[in-house]
Every structure is written in C-alpha cells, then in structure tokens.
Amino acid sequence: MDLSNARWRKSTRSGASGGNCVEVASNLPGVVAVRDSKNPSGPALSFGPAAWQAFVAQVSERP
Numbered sequence: 001m002d003l004s005n006a007r008w009r010k011s012t013r014s015g016a017s018g019g020n021c022v023e024v025a026s027n028l029p030g031v032v033a034v035r036d037s038k039n040p041s042g043p044a045l046s047f048g049p050a051a052w053q054a055f056v057a058q059v060s061e062r063p
Helices: 049-060
Strands: 022-025 032-036 044-047
Touching (some): 044 049
Antiparallel strands (some): 022 032, 032 044
C-alpha cells in the first residue's frame, strides 16, 4: 500500500511527553492507516473506514 500521500495526525489522547503516540491518516480513499509515531518509517496498519469507525466507537466508550 502506498502511504506516501498520507497526512498523519497524532491522536488527541497522546500526552505532551511524546510517548505512546498513535498517528492516523484518514485522507486516503477507502482506507484509514494507523502507525506508531515513534517509528514513522515502520509498519502501518490499514482498516476500512467502517471498521475504523467501529473501533473508535468501542474505544471511546471506555473510561
């Protein structure tokens, strides 16, 4: 998958210290990509938009 045009943004849950950050790129047609901000050239996971929305909905419900 070509992620060269991905516009990455950090999770709003990321702390100011920079640790444990997740970056998401949702500007790609038909896919949402997720990566570890500490390793931007490392692997990225990709999800369909509906699967990503379901994941976010479940995570958002947790304290």
